[in-house]
Amino acid sequence: MKACTKLALPLGLTLMVSTANAAITLYEDQNQSVTTDLLVNVFYSYSSNDKLADATDPDSGVISREQSRVRIGFLPNYIGFNYNTEVNDLKIGARASFWVTLNDTDLYRGAEGLGTRSGIDVRQFYATIDASWGQLLLGKDFGLFSRSNILSDELLLGHGQTSDYYGLIDGGNVSFGNIGSGYTYPFPKAQITYRSPDFSGFQLAVGVMDPNKRSANSSEDSPRFESELTYNWKNDSVNVKAYVSGVTQSSKDSHADTNSNGYAGGLRLGLAGFALNASGFHSKGLGTVAGLDTIIVDETNKSDGYLVQGSYTLDSERFVVSYGKTEVESMKVTNLTYDNLTFAWFHTFNANLTLVAEYNRTEVEGAAAIGRIEKNDVVALGAVVTF
Structure with missing residues (x-):
């Protein structure tokens, strides 16, 4: 990926897109360029x-x-398009990416009949302005709270858990990775986000975002605020990534006020071919799976989770062991615990093709009187193609 393309991508998303190693240049001259990148993955599970x-x-x-x-x-x-130009010492960029599923036919069609219901999910559609003072992002992109938790996951290109409690076994969209069993999902939001320049490896991001609602008629007199501080350092054999993030907002209707808050953080250490990745989060008044749910749950809803992973890379092979857990406390539903244990093997066939073999065991438990609600074992074999 060209340097000008990276300038248009926020920290963290670059990790996702750079799995392709190189975007394809569609147009380039002295002052502007247009590139595209693509990811296709499919698994038998x-x-x-x-x-x-x-x-x-x-x-x-x-x-x-x-x-x-x-x-x-x-x-x-997904397929993404990146636009970059430079005018009067300002670097102007933009990204539009369109995300789709392969599984757009219902396993159980009932009276609906045959056919597909393909939907294009526009998760990114934003412009960026880069200068010596930092970067301003305007548009729709992933949130900041829990962002690095998910983008640092060693299993980002894998399969992940498919709990039937979430309806994922027969689900028509993605598997869940470690969402709900280690971290929440930083759902894409309309936002205005400032990112500071890199100060000796430190970078701060602060975003004003479209708020979420307690109910259809609720009132939000201030926006949602999210922030993230990251630190990156590396030399020839050691690399370190550390991060903390937070979120706060409020929503009120005739029944109650909901104050939603959360914080998350993590650390990844890499030494030669070994890597240790650990992260965690706490949230109150947010969704237990997607921390940016459309309707905010009751303020009594609390979630705590963590993810611990180890990996080893040798030439074209990468081996990962992962364990994630989330505990949910609420006055309105039974307290629940989700955990997911994963063993995975990634074989890099070449710069554009990675083969994956993975095993997940997911367990869901309720209160002590109820015990285990679900046990789900999944074996997945797949391929990931990137450009």
Whole structure:
């Protein structure tokens, strides 16, 4: 990827796009360029699932089933376009990316009949202004809270968990990676975000974002605020990445006020071919899976989670062991615990093709009186193609 393209991409997203190693240049002259990048992934997955018929009743009986799928993994397939120009010492950039699923037909069609229901998910559509004072991003992009937690995941190009409690076994979209079992999802938001210049490896991002609503008629008299501080350092054999992020906003209606807050952080250490990655988060009044849910849940809803991973890379092979856990406390629903254990092998066939073999065990537990709600084992074999 050319340097000018990287300037248009916020810190963290570059990690995702740079898995392609090189974007394809569509146009370039002395002052401007247009490049494109693409990701396609597909997995064969086999799941064996045991789940309580009623998640609130330990005597409801267990439903067991096995399911084979051909589906996408943790990342949706996408195509992105990057625009860059330089005028009067300002670097002006833009990115538009369009994300799709392969699984756009229902496994159970019922009376709906055959056919596809393809939808294009526009997760990024923004412009950037870069100068000596930093960068200003204007538009739609991933949030800052928990952003580096997910983008630092060693299994970003893998398959991940498919809990049936979330409806993922038969789901028509992505698997979940470690969402809900280690971190929340930084849902794309309309935003105005400032990023500071790099100060000896430190970079600060502060964003004003479109707020989320408690209910259809709720009032939000101030926007959502999110921030992230990152630190990156490396030499020939050692690399370090550390990060902290936060979110706050409020929403009120005739029933109650909801103050939503959260913080997250993590550290990744790499030494030669070894890497250790650890992250965690705490949130209150936010969604337990996507921390940026459309409707904010009750303020009594609290979530805490962490993710610990180890990896080793030798030539074309990378091996990952991962464990993530999220605990949810709420007065309105049964307290729940989600955890996911993963073993994965990535084989880099060449700069554009990676092969993946992965095993996930996901367990969901309720209160002590209920015990285990679900156990789901998934074996996934797939390929990831990037440009």
